[in-house]
Amino acid sequence: xIETRGLRKSFRSRAGRETKTVDAVRxxxxxxxxxxxxxxxxxxxxxxxxxxxxxxxxxxxxxxxxTIAGADLRKDxxxxxxxxxxxxxxxxxxxxxxxxxxxxxxARLYGITKADALRRAARxxxxxxxxxxxxxxxxxxxxxxRRRVEIALGIIHEPKIVFLDEPTTGLDPQSRAHMWDEIRxxxxxxxxxxxxxHYLDEADALCDxxxxxxxxxxxxxxxxxxxxxxxxxxxVIVGLDAATTPQAAELLDTEAYVTKLETVDEGGxxxxxxxxxxxxxxxxxxxxxxxxxxxxIELHRPSLDDVFLTKTGRSLRES
Amino acid sequence: xxxxxxxxxxxxxxxxxxLRNPVWVFVGVFQPVMYLLLFAPLLKPALNAPTQAAAYxxxxxxxxxxxxxFGGLFQGFGLIAExxxxxxxxxxxxxxxxLALLLGRALRDVVSLIAQAVIITLLAVLFDLRVFIGYxxxxxxxxxxxxxxxxxxxxxxxxxxxxxxxxxxxxxxVAQPVLLxxxxxxxxxxxxxxxxxxxxxxxxxxxxxxxxALFAGDLGNDKVxxxxxxxxxxxxxxxxxxxxxxARSVR
Numbered sequence: 001x002i003e004t005r006g007l008r009k010s011f012r013s014r015a016g017r018e019t020k021t022v023d024a025v026r027x028x029x030x031x032x033x034x035x036x037x038x039x040x041x042x043x044x045x046x047x048x049x050x051x052x053x054x055x056x057x058x059x060x061x062x063x064x065x066x067t068i069a070g071a072d073l074r075k076d077x078x079x080x081x082x083x084x085x086x087x088x089x090x091x092x093x094x095x096x097x098x099x100x101x102x103x104x105x106x107a108r109l110y111g112i113t114k115a116d117a118l119r120r121a122a123r124x125x126x127x128x129x130x131x132x133x134x135x136x137x138x139x140x141x142x143x144x145x146r147r148r149v150e151i152a153l154g155i156i157h158e159p160k161i162v163f164l165d166e167p168t169t170g171l172d173p174q175s176r177a178h179m180w181d182e183i184r185x186x187x188x189x190x191x192x193x194x195x196x197x198h199y200l201d202e203a204d205a206l207c208d209x210x211x212x213x214x215x216x217x218x219x220x221x222x223x224x225x226x227x228x229x230x231x232x233x234x235x236v237i238v239g240l241d242a243a244t245t246p247q248a249a250e251l252l253d254t255e256a257y258v259t260k261l262e263t264v265d266e267g268g269x270x271x272x273x274x275x276x277x278x279x280x281x282x283x284x285x286x287x288x289x290x291x292x293x294x295x296x297i298e299l300h301r302p303s304l305d306d307v308f309l310t311k312t313g314r315s316l317r318e319s
Numbered sequence: 320x321x322x323x324x325x326x327x328x329x330x331x332x333x334x335x336x337x338l339r340n341p342v343w344v345f346v347g348v349f350q351p352v353m354y355l356l357l358f359a360p361l362l363k364p365a366l367n368a369p370t371q372a373a374a375y376x377x378x379x380x381x382x383x384x385x386x387x388x389f390g391g392l393f394q395g396f397g398l399i400a401e402x403x404x405x406x407x408x409x410x411x412x413x414x415x416x417x418l419a420l421l422l423g424r425a426l427r428d429v430v431s432l433i434a435q436a437v438i439i440t441l442l443a444v445l446f447d448l449r450v451f452i453g454y455x456x457x458x459x460x461x462x463x464x465x466x467x468x469x470x471x472x473x474x475x476x477x478x479x480x481x482x483x484x485x486x487x488x489x490x491x492x493v494a495q496p497v498l499l500x501x502x503x504x505x506x507x508x509x510x511x512x513x514x515x516x517x518x519x520x521x522x523x524x525x526x527x528x529x530x531x532a533l534f535a536g537d538l539g540n541d542k543v544x545x546x547x548x549x550x551x552x553x554x555x556x557x558x559x560x561x562x563x564x565x566a567r568s569v570r
Binding site for chain 2: 056057058078081082084085086088090091092093094095096097101105106108109110111153157
């Protein structure tokens with residue numbers, strides 16, 4: 001659906017008399033498959049929005065290629081425009097217009113006839129649960145309602161791909177959960193969804209695949225589960241009495257699924273495994289067989305923040 | 320065809336938003352009416368005009384050109400608000416014609432200017448101003464071209480500077496010498512030679528002279544076609560330049 005090779009963009013910024021060139025995006029390669037929710041993750045200033053704006057034809061790349069839904073970004077930007085929807089970060093609605101007016105206008109800008117635009121607007125208002133306030137001015141909407149109007153605007157022409165730039169920033173937790181459902185619904189309707197976010201939990205909960213961007217480059221790419229496994233695997237923490245710990249260690253050390261074993265000082269073991277969910281039943285069976293009493297068992301899965309820390313050398317929350 | 324359709328869409332939207340807030344009519348007409356009531360009476364003795372009506376024939380065309388220049392130059396503010404709201408970016412990801420994004424807006428400004436000009440002309444008629452309707456329409460064409468140019472330039476500059484704080488002083492700095500050098504308030508016939516020489520380089524001075532000739536019923540005056548041609552060329556240049564700003568990257 002989206003394929004980019006070596007996409008680059010630099011900006012010239014002037015500080016006093018000096019002109020400085022900032023390489024905002026330095027050679028991005030991405031492959032996004034049809035029908036997936038693809039998350040683009042990174043701290044502010046990593047180049048996410050610049051990449052997105054290039055893919056949405058809003059700024060011209062300095063170099064590299066991209067094909068979006070079959071249209072070449074460099075040679076056929078208007079072909080790309082017809083196939084994509086874009087929901088910018090800072091909002092896109094006008095205070096004095098109503099949701100219905102905005103939707104009808106947006107549809108018509110895509111060349112849709114007036115009658116069809118009215119029909120589509122009504123359908124979108126219904127789908128996004130906005131019918132009740134459809135004819136009120138946008139300035140009277142809540143943050144969540146307004147964001148739903150903006151997403152509806154981005155997909156009014158039924159694009160193959162929709163780009164959402166930080167769709168849940170600034171929303172309260174309830175609106176956020178609601179927005180996640182809306183985004184999943186877009187995928188159910190056959191759309192490919194490309195979102196940027198700096199919330200790790202959002203990327204984890206929502207995205208089929210993610211790419212982490214830092215300093216203008218992609219530093220990691222994969223499914224959230226793959227990425228997490230890649231860094232440290234999972235850890236099964238087995239609680240045992242100090243007395244039985246050495247015996248248990250001896251038993252489990254030889255098991256194939258344990259990649260590394262550590263003894264906890266006050267009794268117990270830390271087992272590094274590939275997949276905790278598979279390892280736990282085997283650990284239980286093994287210990288039970290040997291007649292060793294188990295106090296507790298606990299699975300620790302690495303978070304995307306751990307991934308981020310490993311890949312970029314800092315925590316996303318600090319940056 | 321697509322250009323006409325897209326322009327109409329943008330025009331419609333902008334006109335609708337303007338009509339929703341009818342205060343603009345009052346604001347747009349209040350100032351010129353004040354000039355008409357409180358300034359124009361000084362003109363008869365100052366210009367040595369035989370009648371008040373003769374003084375209006377000189378003053379009203381200048382006032383209308385002034386309105387067209389200023390009305391146009393300050394349209395950029397609305398665009399900066401739209402930029403900030405993300406409305407422009409939203410339009411730019413659609414395949415809509417970039418020229419239409421500009422033309423729809425600029426034509427809305429032209430229509431609202433002509434509406435104001437009609438109101439002011441009618442008021443001046445109450446003060447015994449008499450103009451042949453055909454000449455008046457030509458004068459309105461001149462005003463429309465001026466407004467098209469100034470509003471296009473204002474939109475283009477707004478897209479470049481992106482901030483009201485920069486736009487306001489910039490527009491004022493441009494507008495003031497343009498205003499003084501075009502003989503809008505008092506004809507430049509009173510000006511010393513060097514001032515007239517400088518004013519020759521001000522296109523609006525030609526426009527004012529042309530409009531005055533039309534109000535005086537002097538269609539044969541060269542100033543008429545010269546003024547119209549100069550302004551038409553500049554209007555086209557302004558529109559082309561501003562449309563390119565819409566096509567280029569806008570944050």
